[in-house]
Amino acid sequence: MNLPKAYAPRDVESNIEALWEASGFFNPDNLPGKRLKVFSMALPPPNATGVLHVGHAVMLGVQDILARYHRMASYKTLWLPGTDHAAIATQNVVERELATEGSSREHLGREAFLKRVEAFAENSKSTIRGQIRALGASVDWSRERYTLDAGLSRAVAEIFVRLYGDGLIYRGTRIVNWCPRCRSTLSDDEVEYQPTKGKLYYIKYGPFTLATVRPETKLGDTALAVHPNDKRYQRYVGKELQVKSIDGEVTLKVVADRAVDPTFGTGIIKVTPAHDFVDAEIGARHKLASRQVIGEDGRMTKQAGAYAGFTVKEAREKIVAELQKLGLIEKIEDYEHNLSVCYRCATPIEPLPSLQWFVAVNKKIPGRGKTIKQLATDAVKSGAINVVPERFSKIYFHWMRNLHDWTISRQIWFGHRIPVWYKKSSGFPPAPRLRRTNKVQGSRLSRDDEIYVGVEPPKGDGWKQDPDTLDTWFSSALWTFSTLGWPDKTKDLKTYHPTSVLETGYDILFFWVARMIMMSTYALGEVPFRTVYLHGLVRDGEGRKMSKSLGNVIDPLEMAAKYGADATRLSLIIGNTPGQDMKLSEAKIAGLRNFSNKLFNIARFMFLTMKAGTTVPKTPRPRTLADRWILLRLETLTHEVTADIEALRLSQAGERLRAFTWEELADWYLEIAKIEGAKDALLAYVITRILVLWHPFMPFLTEHLWQLARQHVKGLPTELLLIAPWPHSAPERTDRKTEVQFATVRAVVTALRRLRQAAGFDPKTPAAALSYANRHLKLLQAEAALIKHLARLDAWEVFTTGAAPPNASHSATIEAGLTVHLFDK
RNA sequence: GCGCGCAUAGCUCAGUGGUAGAGCGUUCGCUUCACAUGCGAAAGGUCGUAGGUUCGAAACCUACUGCGCGCACCA
Numbered sequence: 094m095n096l097p098k099a100y101a102p103r104d105v106e107s108n109i110e111a112l113w114e115a116s117g118f119f120n121p122d123n124l125p126g127k128r129l130k131v132f133s134m135a136l137p138p139p140n141a142t143g144v145l146h147v148g149h150a151v152m153l154g155v156q157d158i159l160a161r162y163h164r165m166a167s168y169k170t171l172w173l174p175g176t177d178h179a180a181i182a183t184q185n186v187v188e189r190e191l192a193t194e195g196s197s198r199e200h201l202g203r204e205a206f207l208k209r210v211e212a213f214a215e216n217s218k219s220t221i222r223g224q225i226r227a228l229g230a231s232v233d234w235s236r237e238r239y240t241l242d243a244g245l246s247r248a249v250a251e252i253f254v255r256l257y258g259d260g261l262i263y264r265g266t267r268i269v270n271w272c273p274r275c276r277s278t279l280s281d282d283e284v285e286y287q288p289t290k291g292k293l294y295y296i297k298y299g300p301f302t303l304a305t306v307r308p309e310t311k312l313g314d315t316a317l318a319v320h321p322n323d324k325r326y327q328r329y330v331g332k333e334l335q336v337k338s339i340d341g342e343v344t345l346k347v348v349a350d351r352a353v354d355p356t357f358g359t360g361i362i363k364v365t366p367a368h369d370f371v372d373a374e375i376g377a378r379h380k381l382a383s384r385q386v387i388g389e390d391g392r393m394t395k396q397a398g399a400y401a402g403f404t405v406k407e408a409r410e411k412i413v414a415e416l417q418k419l420g421l422i423e424k425i426e427d428y429e430h431n432l433s434v435c436y437r438c439a440t441p442i443e444p445l446p447s448l449q450w451f452v453a454v455n456k457k458i459p460g461r462g463k464t465i466k467q468l469a470t471d472a473v474k475s476g477a478i479n480v481v482p483e484r485f486s487k488i489y490f491h492w493m494r495n496l497h498d499w500t501i502s503r504q505i506w507f508g509h510r511i512p513v514w515y516k517k518s519s520g521f522p523p524a525p526r527l528r529r530t531n532k533v534q535g536s537r538l539s540r541d542d543e544i545y546v547g548v549e550p551p552k553g554d555g556w557k558q559d560p561d562t563l564d565t566w567f568s569s570a571l572w573t574f575s576t577l578g579w580p581d582k583t584k585d586l587k588t589y590h591p592t593s594v595l596e597t598g599y600d601i602l603f604f605w606v607a608r609m610i611m612m613s614t615y616a617l618g619e620v621p622f623r624t625v626y627l628h629g630l631v632r633d634g635e636g637r638k639m640s641k642s643l644g645n646v647i648d649p650l651e652m653a654a655k656y657g658a659d660a661t662r663l664s665l666i667i668g669n670t671p672g673q674d675m676k677l678s679e680a681k682i683a684g685l686r687n688f689s690n691k692l693f694n695i696a697r698f699m700f701l702t703m704k705a706g707t708t709v710p711k712t713p714r715p716r717t718l719a720d721r722w723i724l725l726r727l728e729t730l731t732h733e734v735t736a737d738i739e740a741l742r743l744s745q746a747g748e749r750l751r752a753f754t755w756e757e758l759a760d761w762y763l764e765i766a767k768i769e770g771a772k773d774a775l776l777a778y779v780i781t782r783i784l785v786l787w788h789p790f791m792p793f794l795t796e797h798l799w800q801l802a803r804q805h806v807k808g809l810p811t812e813l814l815l816i817a818p819w820p821h822s823a824p825e826r827t828d829r830k831t832e833v834q835f836a837t838v839r840a841v842v843t844a845l846r847r848l849r850q851a852a853g854f855d856p857k858t859p860a861a862a863l864s865y866a867n868r869h870l871k872l873l874q875a876e877a878a879l880i881k882h883l884a885r886l887d888a889w890e891v892f893t894t895g896a897a898p899p900n901a902s903h904s905a906t907i908e909a910g911l912t913v914h915l916f917d918k
Numbered sequence: 919g920c921g922c923g924c925a926u927a928g929c930u931c932a933g934u935g936g937u938a939g940a941g942c943g944u945u946c947g948c949u950u951c952a953c954a955u956g957c958g959a960a961a962g963g964u965c966g967u968a969g970g971u972u973c974g975a976a977a978c979c980u981a982c983u984g985c986g987c988g989c990a991c992c993a
Binding site for chain 1 (some may be wrong): 920921922923924929930931932933934940941942943946947948950951952953955956957958959960986987988989990991992993
């Protein structure tokens, strides 16, 4: 056989990938043998927006290790892949494309635009499929899903209808986070905060002065508020003040409310119920009027009078100028505050009142006596879901406690259309499949509208579907069970749900993980997964977030092409613990490429030296001390690696394997094998075992070597390493004597090498030495040949005890009574 | 403001109450016939600071310092 001197991943990975897929073993239905235990995972679906990044590579790496380990350990193993339509994110990308073409979604119209987005998403999906394959992920493509698939869309509609039927989805006018650029609402979690330098304007309001960063909302003020205990302003509470302003005299009521911090600023605030969450609450408590002066287009409304039509920014400048002219500005200070921006396009958020759909998280579920929030909290508190690392459960509870009703309607076009239809109630007979009719109130509908909520469109004429779509996280919240066929009672659902492990980045704990728990406990009455494993973010070598604009992005596919998929994956596993961010550099990947080559060459050595027809023994027969030692170490390694993987200590498992493979196996045992000879069977045994143990971590290389091994040795258990049985992890076997003996030999060899170097001997010229060994006498005599070879001595004698010989140039003590002495040449 | 994390070799990081570890880098010597993507040898540490618990602490507890993150506030 003609083996290259260095491992060339590029030449083998695609062939190996094809071999696996042709086997069909990624599909658990095809796995051989009786498999009573089940292991299942849903791949967190990448967004259908483009390409995979290094964060995806972490997730694929961790999950593939778990999938391959369990498959080998004879679990019925399902790892279900798919993609997320990622509503706003994907729509934004396509809108940007259209903009460069001088077009827009409005220009195309809803239908044509959606076709365009779908074409884009389809293209992304096929890119992503190729990338998942290239990284070696053993996902079951026969079960691939997409959040907009018909089946999943049915699940989305079904759960919406159920929630509505339980009174847990409602429609109402509330202050929402509005992104004027996306022209859509956002949930609280989709808002990010950017520290921003701005101005703080001190404005005179009759007898008061108060500060604001948003003078333009002055037009929407309907009251002033002070703290109930603030003595300074007590006499004004309940009074109505006539205040001079840019739009003439306005009447403002003074109310007392606990939300006001008397120690901050002047201790008095203006209340703009239509454009601030806190003010809206104050407004509700005091039954204040609400005046919307900013519209969904980010421009001032007709209510803003002379300023109607201006953007918020323009209005602010004009209003400040006008206030200054009227002498109503006391001072302007520089001020840094947190600006709310859209997490998808960084546009400043406008809080404004809007008619939207919400999920009620604090309302009892009929017949269950608990709220969605309680179900989701209990799932973790009870231990039904195990969070790794554990500290994230605290963060989860904190978030749950503070969770408000979830705004689920979005005014974008790409996504699941809200399964609600309206029509003028004018004597039409009720539709046959009407689930529920209700009068709804709201600005968009007349009071006579009839509402239909159902999975299928209503029969009959005159129904118009709600134009809005659902929050993308609403559909991904169903991912673990919608992908398995829910709401049908499928075999897959029964077999694979709850899933075993959900592995994802901690950055989507709230967006996704928490919502999956909410939806699964609500709809199925069971947890979506038993363990959540949260990995950290991958940063660049300097600890900065990777981003295109910084130009510090490490592309996992590029790295895989350069250093191999195995090295790339391993670089994301080793030296990292769950939940901890990691710094990644190309040097680290190159280092693991070097290790790949080491493993390759260990096998190469075996293939080149082994007699044809060697059989891998079922039970190895050690002949020498080194044999006993390596087998002992191999058993211990097997035991420890198995325990590490079971406990999700993947980094530790990888480090152990690397240390054993490089140091103990390659540097010591192989060198000894060259000396002692006649180790074909033992070597075959050790090497096939480490291929098995390494397989989850380095699937391509190990499978490649397995296939080569099949040409050289007999007795391999399976044609594909992919389904080779994981070795039974017997209780740890200790053999103190072998350990101590081998360690002593090692220490003597190392000491001799050190002395040789200290003496300045050329590595090639043989040297002469003497040892006093005391209790190790017999051992060192027995291993004399080995020690002489490894330390390159042509003469070496061992005695029980004695003084350093006069012609010894260098001496060393290894332990009490054990010394080595090197003679001058 | 509340909460969480991190601080260990020059760098990046593991570390499970019992003799301080790895990779990279550094120094010295080697084309030793599996591998220079390599081999051999070595140097390098007050485990952030101060207390405490313990026979014994890098680890457990308390306080503090520095860095980072989340949430809340943000008039």
